Amino acid sequence: MTNFSITILGCNSAIPNLRRNPSAQALNINGIHCLIDCADGTQVQLRKFKIKFQKINHIFISHLHGDHYFGLIGLISSLHLLGRKNELHIYAPSQLEKIINIQFEASETVLKYPLHFHYLHQNKTETIFENNIFSVKAFPLEHSIPTWGFLFKEKQAKRNIKKSFAENANIPNNEYIKIQNGADFIDKDGKIYKNKSITTNPPKARSYAYCSDTAYFEKIIPIIKEVDILYHESTFAEDRKESAKEKFHSTAKDAARIAKKANVKKLLLGHYSARYKDTSPLLEEAKSVFPNTELTDDGSVFNIES
């Protein structure tokens, strides 16, 4: 079984404190390591939760509020000081490139590894990364500045040919792939084997959606529909729903409503306001709408089974 895991590196909003760091998450999809957001202090969180810096090749920045990216310049710089040679890809609002470059100009740093920026386009839902294992889609959220959510979706694996059949049927190579793709098999005597009788279903393609920061925003529902895990910000509880509205954030109940309407399998809450030292009221609120909700905490790991 291949990996599809999410490690929460920070689940606070706005300001780091001794219990919770602001937004950052590490994803491992079949050995490909991604980072989503990178608040101040994320480097220390990566060390704390034993994620190897140099394995990260793709960094997705949702928007340019500091609690989602102030730690990036330090991480890029540390990778350089640690002797990185491999490419690093940053998917972010276009201004970030200038912000990074101006700082390396000031320190007269010439990076030892290639750093590639891929700009997110305003008001546009688009695939921003794709390989043979998974794809990443960016989609607009509803926040006070341009902000994107990210959908990580595994590619559908091919059908598994039953071992007992494969060993005895003498399948030519070119036929093998066709069967994996769903074709029936005709042996040299003309006997037809229906695909369903000689294959088993492949593991289901897994998916994860990250939605932070955003107000309650129904336009995301068709995009995140039926994902295995939805991380949706829940900065506030319903007691502060006016604050949430005013600041383009969500309450835990808002997050649960979106989860329910999108028929996701599991909802994770996070991006908590520092006022909630105890986050259990947020959980209770969300569960009243969408029972399969969990709280995140710094260091929580969520695996999606195949």
Next chain:
Amino acid sequence: MTNFSITILGCNSAIPNLRRNPSAQALNINGIHCLIDCADGTQVQLRKFKIKFQKINHIFISHLHGDHYFGLIGLISSLHLLGRKNELHIYAPSQLEKIINIQFEASETVLKYPLHFHYLHQNKTETIFENNIFSVKAFPLEHSIPTWGFLFKEKQAKRNIKKSFAENANIPNNEYIKIQNGADFIDKDGKIYKNKSITTNPPKARSYAYCSDTAYFEKIIPIIKEVDILYHESTFAEDRKESAKEKFHSTAKDAARIAKKANVKKLLLGHYSARYKDTSPLLEEAKSVFPNTELTDDGSVFNIES
């Protein structure tokens, strides 16, 4: 007795790790709180070592290598989010203002408090701050990019008039100040009281010098001469003296040589390379040249008695 204390918030060089954060120090001089340098993660260090963010009014940035300032944007931003109203003064290389501004433009942030930048001038030793309690001088160090050291020097207090004399001699107000400044006193009968017989010495003016990052650089000696405490970077031990030279850093022995030639009272070592998990060899090396040397560690506090 008034305060003059230094709290080490980070004593590592280059990269934060779980034991040591990079450069930052908090100074409290008679209730005026200053920060020297502000590496990534300094906000969390401030919380950890119980230094109140909002009390800091002056921030001194030695140079624009990230391990000395990447945490500043986050701190400025947090002060804003926490509702600061008071002025904040930043003393730094001029490019820093642009680096800060471009990030607030991206986040569409308009700070709720006045932020004043005071530029450090290349190759120039000058007083950059002064009030009735202390002054701060910036002076050039020898590093790979423009870098300044900082000298914090208390103003010399006036002489203390002996209590027994003050109570009986009926000193007019205008004469009182003259005596504090060293004048003799003549009473209404023409009797002369020598200043030394009616006053005691005031507490000695205290001083602290921060020198990081720098190669061995004798030009600083006249500036930091006889300070109570000298913090001098010691990135390497003598085993790596070639690396130190090449990278414009100092060894612990270099730091001790400067301390000895400047006849300072105490030397503090810091800005350690991550290769020295055990820093005691650095201490031994420095002590062989300058015995009154101490290691710093994150959270160490040094008080200068008056």
